[in-house]
Amino acid sequence: MRKLGLVLLVLGLVATSALGLSACGGSSSGKEGGMLVGTYASFPSYLDPALSYEVEGWTAMYDTYLPLLTYAHANGGAGSKVVPALAESMPKISNGGKTYTLTLRKGLEYSDGTPVRASDFKSSIERMFKLNSAGSGFYEGIVGAEKFAETKAGGIPGIKTNDKTGRIEIDLAAPRGTFSNELAMLYAAVLPSGTPAKNMTNDPPPATGPYMITKVEAGRSWSYARNPHWAKSNSQISEVPSGHVDKIEIKVVSNDSTQVNEIERGKADWMQTPISADLYNKVKDRYEGTQFRVERPINFYLFWMNTERPPFDDLKVRQAVNYAIDPAALERIYAGSLVAMHQILPEGMPGHEPFNLYPHNMVKAKQLIEEANPSDRNVTVWTDNESPNDEAGAYYEGVLNELGFNAKLKTINGEGYYPLVGNESTPDLDTGWLAFYEDYPHPNDFLQLLFSGESIAPTSNTNFSRFDDPKVTAKIKQLDEEPLGAKQESEYAALDKEIMEQAPIAPYGTNTVSTFVSSAVNLDGVVFNPTFGQDLTSFEFK
């Protein structure tokens, strides 16, 4: 009996540790050390945490520059959880949600041996404003930040720090339920106080994470090595793994078929670029489960309709479009990488509760158009020129023509697309294609930008439908001031449905991406964080 008890105890321990590992997102069974060779399709716009606003840069710096808080290094929904990084614990929120107090962990060091100080957080946020970073908008709620953004002088009075105690106090002008998420963004990564307020892509600042960037050849490649001060001073951050490989080499290979080929031949171990539609199924069929895995980042694809001008100022017309869009056709256009969905909050986003108000029904769509009988049937459809989004735009144009509109497609270069359709002076902004990816896993990130009347702006507009319902705007604002909990999640779910009843957009799916690694890499161990992508600390060789 005692033997049996021992066996059960051992089994229990094994099961517990296995569960613990899987909660962290991957199973570690490989060997430590070695050099990982990765490929990117293009060099990230920035390798400077204060400037990067794209997943390519975020993946590259997730394990290099740590903020006070970060996102759990885990797959799926678990990876959406905000956890402490340089801070000892999650912030203490007081003063009616307007004051966030955090304490820096003791003994932290940068990769050059300099101690990390609380005042570095303040200077890092100020540096971001000085750089006019695209991320500064997330921190304008800090008292004095808006003024600092204009003057770039005098500091931000809303951030008070004490280097002796490590205490950091942040005062907000108004409560902001998303602020912990924003503190976990890479923009808020802590850099040494003297870091110049210029793009440091070519001269990477010292790191706080397990890896540091050692060499950058702009446009071509960059390399990582283990941060020599991580093990000694920073590995107390148990929420951030120490990593398995010793070195990482990333090179730019613009052709994705060459990237795939290099992985197949073992010349590269991982490709960051999602595999193109043309190769997707071939690679999936051959390697799924062994070297290939489908990942679900939080995003949704949609067609927006300008609710301010005919014919889309008519609810029946917008509903008709929603009924007419056939997700089955779009799934084929996206070569199987798209998962059909007809709501705003996708799977993985807190507040997601599946529903579909508009199952595909062309008869009903035509009937609604007949009832609405719009006088203006000339419609311009905007889309970008990146495949298969351009084909989705062409499909949408065909659907509108089938509904009796005279739709004309306007295909715009991908890089200039968003500024163009976000500028109210652009003529004929009737309807168009859009892909929306999370900045952080919080429903407000989607709803505030896309559907709040306050987001309608003459330039850089994010409310592409120009949807302005005072009740919806007020609800978004109210929820934004509350910390996210079960009650708020169910209210966001209800708001999702309420907005879709007014159909300012026709959502059609959420796009998946892929993790594709060489046969030498332990695929099961690779963690895909929905916000940051593949976690470099999780790669290990078999």
Next chain:
Amino acid sequence: MASETNGEVTPAVAGSPWRLAWRRLRRNGVALAFLGLFGLIVVFCLAAPLWASEVAHTGPNKSHTLKKLHVGGEEREVVNREGKPIGPQWLEAGGRFFLGADGRLGRDEMVRLMYGGRTSLAIGFAAAALTTILGTLLGLLAGYYGGWSDTLISRVMDVIWAFPVTLLAISLGLALAVGGLQIGPLQLSGSSVWITILIIGGVYVPYMARPIRGEVLALREKEFVEAAEAQGAAPARIMLKELLPNLSSTIIVFFALNVANAMLLEALLSFLGVGVQPPNGSWGTMLSSGLDLLSSAPMLTYLPGTMILLTVLAVNVFADGLRDAFDPKSRLRIEAHSGLSAAESIEGIAP
């Protein structure tokens, strides 16, 4: 008059320069063969509406993503669940999807190839006509009047010439693709093919105007021009009645070469997304969209690419034959007047 070659006496060749040119051209079998090929391509493209309505039963922009074909009791998806388009069906489906589908939208490749050819040819001819008319007019004015007219026209041409032709065309295409073009009553939307025609026609003007100007400079010193002036003929009459007929062979040869160059530039601009705008097809846009499926459906790239190659080759070889027929020495003459190498002035108008 008779000529003697190797002791044989051949009868004198009589007739107008046009007849002489035609006789020379008839003897150039290669040029005529390529003219025939070009004729076949034109017929192929002109037959597009007939094929679309009578055989394929679909339009060039009609999407069939979820359509299924019934071939010999078998059901075939036009686009499968993995987004792969159906391959050539030849006549198995009664001519529908003869060359398969064009991509994940499931449009009929054959229909799009035919309609795309119409667009490419129309742009080629219209842009070449525009280049030829403007180039001839400006060359005549600059060469005949000289002085400040020549300086003004030549400097404007130099400014345009200073830009690499492809770069200039891409820049104009990008700038006009969104807002379109509005000059007085002329209003063109960004997706209009006329934008592409104007861009291509415009950027090549200096490459025609300068050699024409060179020829006019030489011709205006000839006795027949002096005689017309002595008789009190107005400058416009001299240009139209005396100079233009003497330039006709050069203009015809240039026009043919302009067609080939315009078609190539259209393909390039459309490939880069600043030429013909989707969903309208041209061989350039088809080449571009086919590239996305290069590994799974390479034919979608090869087909429009081959059509561009054959058409441009046919026009170029025929234009070469025309040049030889009109004046075998024209290469040297234009070179002398324009200060360009023969390759720049005749064979390769593009820089």
